[in-house]
Amino acid sequence: MSSNFVSLRELKKSYTLGETKVQALRGINLELHKGEFTAVLGTSGSGKSTLLNMLGCIDTPDSGQVLIDGVDIQKMSENDRSTFRNEKLGFIFQSFNLIPVLDVYENVMLPLLINKKIAQADRHQKVLDVLKDVGLAEKVHSRPDQLSGGQRQRVAIARALVTEPIIVLADEPTANLDSGTTQQIIDMMLELNQKRHVTFFFSTHDEKLIRHVNRVVRIKDGVIESESKP
Numbered sequence: 001m002s003s004n005f006v007s008l009r010e011l012k013k014s015y016t017l018g019e020t021k022v023q024a025l026r027g028i029n030l031e032l033h034k035g036e037f038t039a040v041l042g043t044s045g046s047g048k049s050t051l052l053n054m055l056g057c058i059d060t061p062d063s064g065q066v067l068i069d070g071v072d073i074q075k076m077s078e079n080d081r082s083t084f085r086n087e088k089l090g091f092i093f094q095s096f097n098l099i100p101v102l103d104v105y106e107n108v109m110l111p112l113l114i115n116k117k118i119a120q121a122d123r124h125q126k127v128l129d130v131l132k133d134v135g136l137a138e139k140v141h142s143r144p145d146q147l148s149g150g151q152r153q154r155v156a157i158a159r160a161l162v163t164e165p166i167i168v169l170a171d172e173p174t175a176n177l178d179s180g181t182t183q184q185i186i187d188m189m190l191e192l193n194q195k196r197h198v199t200f201f202f203s204t205h206d207e208k209l210i211r212h213v214n215r216v217v218r219i220k221d222g223v224i225e226s227e228s229k230p
Contacts, residue, residue, distance in 0.1 A: 005199070006032035006055065006167065011064035013050055013222075024050040025061065026222035032167070037193045037200045039209060042219040048203040049171055051219065055201065056169050057085045069166055086114050090160030092170035092202070096152045098144040098159075104131065105140040108159045115163055130158045133192060150181035157189065161196065170202035174209070186212045 011028040014021055024047050032038060042048045053059040054066055057073055066073040069088065073081060098107050105127055112123040131137050134154040144152055153173065160168050173189075174182040186209060193200050210216045218225040 005034045005069060006030075006201075007065070007067040008051075008054070009065040009067070011051075011054060011061050011066065013054065013059070013061045023222055025054070028064070028219075028222075028224060030217065030224060030227075032199060032201060034166075035193070035197050035199055036215060037190060037213050038202075038215040038217060039213045040201070040203045040217045040219055041205065041207070041210060042203070043205055046219045047222040048219050050222075052169050052171050052201070052203055055167070056089055056091060057081045086111060087117065087163065088166050090163065090165035090168040090198075092153070092156050092160050092168060092173045094172040094175040096144070096149075096156045096176075098152060098155055100144055103141050103143050104136060104147075104155050107144070107155055108162050111159060111163050118163070126162055126164075127158075130162045133161070133195065134158045134188060148181075149177050150184060153177065153181075153185055154188070157185075157192070161192065161198065164196075165198060167199040167201060170200065172204060173202055174204070174206065182206075182209070 008028050008030040011025050013025040014023050016022070028051060040048045040051060050059070054061055055068070060074065071084065073084075076084065099110070108127045108131060109123060112118050112126065118126070128137070131140060134157055136151065136154055136158065139147065139151065144155070147155070174185055177185060189200055190212065192198065215227065215229050217227050
């Protein structure tokens with residue numbers, strides 16, 4: 001496995017809230033390996049969401065470096081970052097972020113409509129394949145309001161995977177789910193990690209989840225406290 005598949009080097013980020021300057025990241029150094037299933041664990045305000053935003057090319061650091069698969073993100077134009085984000089990264093959100101008026105098939109298809117490198121003839125099969133992988137082959141024509149919370153998160157996971165990204169980033173993906181559904185979603189993400197060999201990196205504040213992941217990165221006040229394997 002490549003040790004520099006993802007490298008964060010001396011990453012710093014601050015925000016201004018009114019007259020207060022908040023140091024969200026205070027010099028983060030982190031490496032992720034291909035195929036890892038890693039959780040970043042921390043309380044609200046610890047910096048974990050900011051860290052995911054840096055990895056997801058959604059925000060840029062004040063200083064430091066973000067290298068993903070050998071690409072220096074800071075050296076890219078905004079348009080190139082957007083293209084890279086769509087083609088190489090997948091995102092899962094705690095609020096699902098599904099389009100209510102679209103059915104399951106159409107929600108999962110959305111990233112493929114933006115990605116010009118995937119032939120139109122291949123898009124349909126990609127959607128069906130990933131929906132089968134997440135156990136929703138029978139729900140292709142259902143709208144989000146006809147699904148349970150767990151099923152909606154499965155749709156969100158399918159949408160994240162359909163472009164075959166090199167890494168999937170998930171911000172509190174089980175925060176709005178009950179404990180039983182949380183277990184099902186984590187088990188499914190682990191299975192997809194092994195089957196599709198995609199790297200998962202997700203944030204959580206739930207200590208109960210750490211026994212299910214391959215690696216835990218603990219963050220507090222914008223710095224990494226520790227890295228461990230449960």
